[in-house]
Amino acid sequence: MATDILMPKWGLTMKEGKISKWLKNEGDSVSEGEAIFEVETDKITNTVDATKDGVLFQILVATGETVAVKTVVAVLAAAGESPEKKEKSGASPEKRQSGAKEATSKKVTTKGFVVASPLARRLAREQGIDLAEVNGTGPDGRVTEKDVLAYTPQADEYASFNAAPQAIALARESGINLSDITGSGEGGKILKVDILRAMQPAVDQGGAKAAMSTAEPEIIPFSGIRKIIADNMMASLQNSAQLTVFVECDITEMTAFRDRVRAKYAKREDIPRISYNDIIALAVSRNLMKFPYMNSWLTEEGIVRHKQVNLGIAVALDDGLVVPHIKEAEKKTLTELAVDLRVVAGKARNGGLTMDEIQGGTFTISNVSMLGVDGFTPIINPPEAGILGVGRAVERPAVGADGQIVSRTMMTLSLTFDHRITDGAPAITFLRALADCLEDPAMMLV
Amino acid sequence: MAQKTYMQAINDALREEMERDSNVLIFGEDVGQFGGCFGVTKGLFEQFGEKRVRDTPITESAIIGAATGAAAAGLRPVCELMFVDFIGVSMDQLFNQAAKMHYMFGGKISIPMVVRAPQGAGIGAAAQHSQSLEAWFMHIPGLKVVLPATPADAYGLLLTAIRDDNPVVFLEHKLLYGVEGEVPEDAGPIPFGQANICREGTDVTIVAFSKMVYSALEAAETLAGKGISVEVIDLRTVTPLDIDTILNSVKKTHSLVVAHEAVKVAGVGAEIAAQVAESAIDYLDAPIMRVGAPFTPVPFSPPLEEAFTPGAEEIVAAVLKIRS
Numbered sequence: 001m002a003t004d005i006l007m008p009k010w011g012l013t014m015k016e017g018k019i020s021k022w023l024k025n026e027g028d029s030v031s032e033g034e035a036i037f038e039v040e041t042d043k044i045t046n047t048v049d050a051t052k053d054g055v056l057f058q059i060l061v062a063t064g065e066t067v068a069v070k071t072v073v074a075v076l077a078a079a080g081e082s083p084e085k086k087e088k089s090g091a092s093p094e095k096r097q098s099g100a101k102e103a104t105s106k107k108v109t110t111k112g113f114v115v116a117s118p119l120a121r122r123l124a125r126e127q128g129i130d131l132a133e134v135n136g137t138g139p140d141g142r143v144t145e146k147d148v149l150a151y152t153p154q155a156d157e158y159a160s161f162n163a164a165p166q167a168i169a170l171a172r173e174s175g176i177n178l179s180d181i182t183g184s185g186e187g188g189k190i191l192k193v194d195i196l197r198a199m200q201p202a203v204d205q206g207g208a209k210a211a212m213s214t215a216e217p218e219i220i221p222f223s224g225i226r227k228i229i230a231d232n233m234m235a236s237l238q239n240s241a242q243l244t245v246f247v248e249c250d251i252t253e254m255t256a257f258r259d260r261v262r263a264k265y266a267k268r269e270d271i272p273r274i275s276y277n278d279i280i281a282l283a284v285s286r287n288l289m290k291f292p293y294m295n296s297w298l299t300e301e302g303i304v305r306h307k308q309v310n311l312g313i314a315v316a317l318d319d320g321l322v323v324p325h326i327k328e329a330e331k332k333t334l335t336e337l338a339v340d341l342r343v344v345a346g347k348a349r350n351g352g353l354t355m356d357e358i359q360g361g362t363f364t365i366s367n368v369s370m371l372g373v374d375g376f377t378p379i380i381n382p383p384e385a386g387i388l389g390v391g392r393a394v395e396r397p398a399v400g401a402d403g404q405i406v407s408r409t410m411m412t413l414s415l416t417f418d419h420r421i422t423d424g425a426p427a428i429t430f431l432r433a434l435a436d437c438l439e440d441p442a443m444m445l446v
Numbered sequence: 447m448a449q450k451t452y453m454q455a456i457n458d459a460l461r462e463e464m465e466r467d468s469n470v471l472i473f474g475e476d477v478g479q480f481g482g483c484f485g486v487t488k489g490l491f492e493q494f495g496e497k498r499v500r501d502t503p504i505t506e507s508a509i510i511g512a513a514t515g516a517a518a519a520g521l522r523p524v525c526e527l528m529f530v531d532f533i534g535v536s537m538d539q540l541f542n543q544a545a546k547m548h549y550m551f552g553g554k555i556s557i558p559m560v561v562r563a564p565q566g567a568g569i570g571a572a573a574q575h576s577q578s579l580e581a582w583f584m585h586i587p588g589l590k591v592v593l594p595a596t597p598a599d600a601y602g603l604l605l606t607a608i609r610d611d612n613p614v615v616f617l618e619h620k621l622l623y624g625v626e627g628e629v630p631e632d633a634g635p636i637p638f639g640q641a642n643i644c645r646e647g648t649d650v651t652i653v654a655f656s657k658m659v660y661s662a663l664e665a666a667e668t669l670a671g672k673g674i675s676v677e678v679i680d681l682r683t684v685t686p687l688d689i690d691t692i693l694n695s696v697k698k699t700h701s702l703v704v705a706h707e708a709v710k711v712a713g714v715g716a717e718i719a720a721q722v723a724e725s726a727i728d729y730l731d732a733p734i735m736r737v738g739a740p741f742t743p744v745p746f747s748p749p750l751e752e753a754f755t756p757g758a759e760e761i762v763a764a765v766l767k768i769r770s
Contacts, residue, residue, distance in 0.1 A: 119700050122728040138732070139768065145700060145731040 002057060002083035003076045005036065008048055009069035011355025017041050018066040019073060020224050022165050024056045030076070037073070043358050044322065045225045046351055054078050058085055063169035116143035123148040163190035170195045173221040225320040236382045240298075241419040244377040244389075245428055249435040251393060252409045254279055257441040261334065271335045276411070277367050278338040280390055283437040285309045285329035285337070286444050288363055291430040293422045295362050297383040303421055304383075312361030312381060313341060315348035322348045323381055325361035369393060374412040385421040388434070389414030411438065448631060453623040455597035456486050456562075459604035460524060464494050467522060470608055471498040473509050474526030483528045484564060484623055510536035510561060514544040517559040517613075524608060529575045530563035530617060533582075544613045545588030556611040560604075564620040566657060566707055567755050573743035576751070578656075578708035583615045584684045584717065590614045590638055591685040595659035597627040599682055602636030609635060619657040619707075639686030643695070647677035650765050651695040653718060654705045655681040658737075658756070662705055665761035674769055684714050692718060693726050700731035703764045707756060710738030732768035737761050 007017050021038040024030055035047035036056060057077035061067050077083055114131040116124070120143045124131045127148070134151045136143035161168070161178040167190045171178050174195065181198055183190035199219060222230070236242070258274055265271040288295040288309045297304040311329035315322055324344040329337060347353045366378045367390040374391040381387060391412035398408040413435060417427040437443045450458070464470045471494075472487060478501040481488035491499040502509050506527055513523035527533060533540065544557050567576040583591045592607055592614060594600040600618065607614040644659060645666050654662040659680045666676035677695050681688060696702050702722055704715035715736035722734060737760045745751050 117700075117731040118727045119729055119731040142732075 001078060002081060003052065003054070004072040005048070005050075005074040005076055007061075007067050007069050007071045007073050008039065010041065010044065010046070011359060013359060014041055014069055014355055016066050016068045019061050019063055020045060021169070022059060022063055023047065025164055025166075026056055026059050028056050029079070030054060030056055040224055040228065041355070042228065043355060044353060045228070046353070050076060052076070055081075057081075057083065059165060060086055063165045064172065114143060115141060117145065119145045120148045161190060162188060164192060166192040167195050170221065173223055174199055174219055225317075225322075229320050232382070233379050236379050240380055240382065242380050242416050243419060244375075244414050244416040245424070245431055246375045246412055246414050247431050247435045248374075248410055248412045249438050250398065250408045251276070251411045251438050254438050254441050255393070255409050265335065270339075272338050272342055274334065274338055276369065276393060277365075277390070278334060278341060279441065280367070280388075280438065281311060281313070281326075281329065281337050281341060281365060282334045283434055283441075283444055284363065284365060284388060285311050285332070287430060287434050287437065289330050290433065291426070293426055294386045294417065294430050296385040296421055297362070298385070298418060298421050299383055306362045308362070310360050310362045312364035312384070313344065314364060314366040314378075314381075315345050317349060322353065322358065323361060323364055324348050324353050324357045325364075327360075363387070365390060369411070375414045378414060378416050380416055380418055384418075386415060386417040386427065386430075389416070413438075448629055449626055450597045450601075450629045451623065452594075452597045452600050452618070452625045452627070453484065453486050455601035455627075455629050456604055456618065457488060457490070458629075459601045459608070460487065460490060461493065463522075463524075463605060463608045464490065464498060467608075468498075469520065469522045470524065471500065471516070471521060472524050472526065473500050473502050473513055475502055475504055475509070475528050477501060477526050482526060484620060486562075486618075486623070487526065506532045506536040507539055510539040510544070513559045513561070514539055514547075514557060514613075517544070517557040518547065518555060522558045522560075522608060524560040524562060527561065527563040529571075530565040530579050531574050531577050533561075533563065533579065540589070540613070540615075541586050545586050548612050549588060557613050558608075558611045560607045560610075560614045560616050562604075562616045562618065564618045564623075566619040566621060567739075567744045567751055568621040570746065570748055570751060572746040576744035578617075578706065578739075580615075580617055580655075580684055580706075581708055581713045581717075583617075584687075584714060588613065589685065590683065592616045592638065592683045593656040594618070594682060595622070595654075595656055595680050597625065598629045598633060599636060599642070599680075601629050602633055603638070603682060605635040606638060610638075617656065622657055625660075636682070638683045639688050640682065641688035641691040642680040642682055643677065643691065644680050645676065645678040647675040647699065649675040649699055650701045650703060650769055651677045651679060651692070651699045652703045652705060652761060652765070653679045653681060653692055653715075655684065655714075656707070658705045658707055661756070661758040661761055664758035665765065668758065668762050669765055672766075674765060676765070687718070687721075689718075689721050689725070692722060696722055696726050697729045700729055701734075701768055702730070703735045703737060703761060703768075705737035705756065705761050705764075708738055709741050710736050711741045713738050735764040735768055737764050 017039040019037055020040040023038060024036050030036055030050040031053045032050055034050050036050050038045060038047050054076045056074060058075040061073040075086060116131050123145060129148060129151055131143055134143050134147050136147055138144040163178055170192055176195055176198055178190060181190050181194050184194050185191045258276065258279060261274045292305045295306050295309055308328050309330040310325045310327050312323045312325040326340045326344060344357060363384055364381045364387040366387055369390050369392040372392050376389050378387040378389040393409050393411045395407050396410040397405050400406040413431060415427060415431040472490060476483055477487040478491040478496060478499050509525045513525040516523045544559060547555055547557050565578050580591055580593055583589045590610065592603050594603050604616060607616050645663060652662040662678045666678050669676050677699055679691060679695060704718045706714055715738055719734040719736060737756050739754055739756055745754055
């Protein structure tokens with residue numbers, strides 16, 4: 001029996017999702033658990049898996065379209081079955097554009113109600129035209145029948161081609177004219193690979209074109225998680241008063257502490273090998289309870305001081321980064337934190353994070369120590385008040401108690417804070433307290 | 447094909463029905479020897495005698511009450527009110543007796559009566575002799591309401607009214623009595639509930655009745671000069687209402703103006719606008735406009751009466767407001 005495949009609802013706040021990629025084509029066989037399509041929300045990109053074996057019978061929502069959660073996006077048929085085709089859900093032309101959510105909500109707030117005659121409304125509805133795009137020439141600017149009939153949407157020159165949805169999406173994003181492409185698929189169907197080939201003529205077509213003196217640059221579509229990160233980072237920098245303070249701390253004691261913990265749990269398979277990062281996470285979660293202004297959000301209601309620490313941890317991915325968090329980190333022991341950190345980082349890298357694990361963090365740690373740099377200026381993950389950057393641990397000469405030069409393990413912490421929420425002195429006090437805990441882990445008991 | 451006045455056409459219809467059916471008789475003030483206040487019943491007293499053309503006392507309640515009783519007893523009275531404005535004193539006889547009996551007796555009794563009454567402004571007769579009250583009657587189930595615009599319609603619709611087995615209110619516009627028009631020699635009854643499309647057009651529908659039909663046609667001519675093609679519908683009867691003809695026209699033109707001389711507030715136009723909005727909102731390309739008199743008694747002063755009475759100019763303005 002045919003099964004409807006729905007736009008998933010990840011977390012309470014998810015209202016709509018954009019299909020960023022179909023991983024299967026119509027007619028492809030799929031097996032249970034196999035990823036069928038990729039969904040992008042304003043927080044996360046993730047895949048949706050088939051709930052049973054079958055054939056992807058019909059795709060109802062094309063790549064790049066945004067639909068409400070629970071909307072039927074495709075039909076999965078049993079092998080050999082051919083159910084009736086469903087009507088495609090017509091997303092408005094505006095929704096077909098990328099960045100749908102921001103674009104839509106902005107349009108609603110800026111343009112509001114469109115004055116249009118009922119007939120114009122009906123025609124627009126039937127033809128999938130967004131009335132806000134139609135120029136009204138009736139009395140008082142009313143959109144009338146004539147205006148709707150005169151309206152020509154930006155022609156979708158892609159729709160008429162025999163091309164796979166991914167190929168169309170890629171061509172659209174890259175501005176490639178499909179009429180220039182020779183399809184290599186069945187019946188001349190244009191496939192994604194044909195578009196990729198067209199994008200890199202020097203590589204694939206060899207010979208004459210390769211001889212050209214200028215190597216054609218590669219165009220990477222500015223979309224998906226890249227676009228989400230870009231938007232969030234720009235929004236953070238534009239909408240907050242952030243600055244960064246640094247402290248170099250001597251973590252020789254912490255290294256010794258780490259080694260003692262490692263030695264103690266060396267045989268325990270359920271406890272991971274403790275890292276600097278775990279100890280720093282512990283120190284941060286404890287200190288945030290002492291410095292609640294750093295564990296805050298700035299929202300429209302005011303400054304929200306959280307009573308628990310949802311500790312975010314930035315995880316670098318091949319094509320971006322994501323910040324899952326650990327809830328109630330302040331209540332967790334070092335070994336519990338170590339386990340949880342590895343679970344969320346694993347989910348971040350392999351997929352499977354839920355919206356609830358991404359939304360609601362109260363503070364973030366960005367650890368770049370493995371990359372071999374010291375201080376940097378991390379960008380706040382809004383609406384949080386701060387983000388801690390962790391630099392590498394490195395042996396450096398230091399002046400010992402008796403004036404002797406000794407070798408110590410040093411690490412630079414970078415704290416970016418939002419000066420709207422707190423001021424320099426309190427933020428620096430927090431950073432110093434954190435450094436004290438790293439220099440002498442026993443301070444965490446105080 | 448004979449050229450007749452509206453008044454002559456009504457007189458002919460009365461005469462022919464009285465010749466055809468001896469149960470038809472006339473009640474009214476000065477309808478006998480005098481021939482009626484406006485002269486509509488002229489010559490009938492002489493032809494049919496005082497038993498069938500009866501002058502009554504000046505009491506509308508008695509006229510309509512007697513007609514209701516006569517109709518209940520099997521006669522087919524046609525009573526005339528000198529002005530529709532006087533209907534108020536016979537309200538109970540008309541609304542509560544004549545209109546209800548057929549229903550309250552389970553269809554065992556019929557009230558085949560016609561109430562003829564002139565209405566409308568334009569002769570300087572002031573607030574108590576100039577009203578247009580069709581909406582009152584339209585609101586009462588059990589009454590049919592007829593408003594002919596032309597001599598031919600006055601003739602054919604009055605035949606139908608007299609032959610109808612239950613009460614009909616037949617409203618004649620006093621300014622139309624002298625209007626001439628062709629009435630075919632073989633003209634017969636015109637069925638109720640069939641609107642007449644007097645002019646075909648594609649851009650806007652004007653629904654009118656009675657004297658306002660002439661204003662609508664004049665407006666259509668003016669608008670044609672401005673490149674707007676107007677369809678004019680003469681309803682002829684407001685109960686029964688030919689909503690289908692209106693809807694079909696609106697589905698073609700996508701805009702509607704309803705014009706009547708009665709005050710705009712709670713008038714026939716309001717009912718038609720509501721029905722069209724309920725049934726065909728998705729076909730409307732503009733707001734529905736109503737043309738009607740201002741919400742005030744009809745003024746006595748001729749310049750004020752002229753200003754009060756809506757006509758072609760107001761219809762043109764309404765159309766231009768939605769179709770410019």
